[in-house]
Amino acid sequence: MEKIDDLKLQMYVDNELSNEGRAAVENYIKNNSEARSLVESYKKINHLVSSTYSQIKSDDLPKRTLDLLMDEKPSLISRLLNYEVKLFPALGAAAALMVVVSFSLNILKIDNNPINPATLMSENKRHVVLNELQDILKDSEDSLSGIVSFKNKNIEYEEVKSYLDARGRECKDIKFKNFVIKDAVINEATFVKLSSGEWKVTKLEFIKDSSVGI
Amino acid sequence: MSKLKKELMFLIPKLRRYCYGLTGNKDLGDDLLHNSVVKILEKFNFGFNAIDNLSAYMYRLISNTWKDELRKKYRNVEVHVDDMIYNNLPDLETGNYDGNIDTLNEIKESIKSLSLKLREVLILVALENKSYKETSEILNIPIGTVMSRLNEARKKLSGQKKNNEIKKVN
Numbered sequence: 596m597e598k599i600d601d602l603k604l605q606m607y608v609d610n611e612l613s614n615e616g617r618a619a620v621e622n623y624i625k626n627n628s629e630a631r632s633l634v635e636s637y638k639k640i641n642h643l644v645s646s647t648y649s650q651i652k653s654d655d656l657p658k659r660t661l662d663l664l665m666d667e668k669p670s671l672i673s674r675l676l677n678y679e680v681k682l683f684p685a686l687g688a689a690a691a692l693m694v695v696v697s698f699s700l701n702i703l704k705i706d707n708n709p710i711n712p713a714t715l716m717s718e719n720k721r722h723v724v725l726n727e728l729q730d731i732l733k734d735s736e737d738s739l740s741g742i743v744s745f746k747n748k749n750i751e752y753e754e755v756k757s758y759l760d761a762r763g764r765e766c767k768d769i770k771f772k773n774f775v776i777k778d779a780v781i782n783e784a785t786f787v788k789l790s791s792g793e794w795k796v797t798k799l800e801f802i803k804d805s806s807v808g809i
Numbered sequence: 810m811s812k813l814k815k816e817l818m819f820l821i822p823k824l825r826r827y828c829y830g831l832t833g834n835k836d837l838g839d840d841l842l843h844n845s846v847v848k849i850l851e852k853f854n855f856g857f858n859a860i861d862n863l864s865a866y867m868y869r870l871i872s873n874t875w876k877d878e879l880r881k882k883y884r885n886v887e888v889h890v891d892d893m894i895y896n897n898l899p900d901l902e903t904g905n906y907d908g909n910i911d912t913l914n915e916i917k918e919s920i921k922s923l924s925l926k927l928r929e930v931l932i933l934v935a936l937e938n939k940s941y942k943e944t945s946e947i948l949n950i951p952i953g954t955v956m957s958r959l960n961e962a963r964k965k966l967s968g969q970k971k972n973n974e975i976k977k978v979n
Contacts, residue, residue: 606941606956644935665814
């Protein structure tokens with residue numbers, strides 16, 4: 596019979612033994628109270644070490660390290676708070692933006708709002724647009740920016756944010772330039788990567804406009 | 810986001826816990842994590858791209874970064890970094906533990922009284938659930954050394970626990 600020493604007992608606690616080894620130790624500690632007490636003591640130490648640091652995993656993760664990994668550009672608000680953006684020009688820009696918003700902005704969520712955006716884009720065209728957008732992210736790994744051709748027009752796009760949503764899915768916010776369809780100027784789209792690996796557009800931001808589109 | 814960054818994002822909670830375990834302090838742990846992530850990203854920026862097992866690599870990088878920091882900090886101390894005991898560092902924050910808080914505080918104090926070489930092995934095995942083989946690869950030491958260090962750490966912890974119990978009785 597194999598000798599069962601202190602190291603073997605620790606290997607048992609650390610799941611380092613084969614099935615036969617485990618059975619031998621279990622048989623041994625059944626009849627040996629000292630060995631049983633040692634095993635209990637080693638298990639308790641493992642449990643206490645693990646409990647000591649258990650809170651750490653669920654804590655909020657350090658933002659500066661996450662920013663490093665997300666390559667996230669700081670928001671306008673955080674830049675303002677850090678005085679990276681001059682306050683008066685920024686306030687002027689914000690005021691101008693509010694005027695524009697009050698007259699013409701219409702930001703709509705495709706999935707969550709059953710009333711729109713059919714009023715701005717026909718069902719048929721919307722699918723064409725969404726399919727086209729989803730193609731942009733095919734096989735992409737790195738930060739996105741570039742030009743996509745849509746109905747013989749070149750549309751510039753750029754990734755503005757990459758993050759994980761509440762369900763842990765990878766998301767990307769893509770900003771567009773010169774993307775006009777009928778009476779809608781498409782500004783930004785949010786893509787979510789599905790478990791199948793495909794990208795799906797879950798949010799589209801656009802402005803109702805009188806410009807002539809594609 | 811690059812593949813490396815995606816993998817790192819996934820590993821961050823575990824790596825952070827390991828950093829806390831090594832340093833025994835939340836702020837020091839976060840600094841250590843950040844510095845280690847900066848190091849790996851810099852390596853990749855310079856074209857370094859041959860990592861088979863990123864998880865093991867990061868644990869090793871964190872250990873080495875911490876040892877470098879200790880060496881710099883205690884340049885004039887004639888103790889090998891592996892044998893350093895940093896009982897004098899600030900205390901850990903209280904974790905969520907449903908048992909006796911006295912026992913938890915005792916174990917925290919006891920872990921801090923272990924030398925770095927015992928502490929890192931104990932944390933990798935008991936906290937991170939690494940096998941002896943994985944631990945030996947991460948720390949670049951033989952499996953036999955992992956086992957003997959683990960044994961020594963446990964003996965010290967259970968010895969201290971007994972001493973504390975005796976003190977309480979007296």
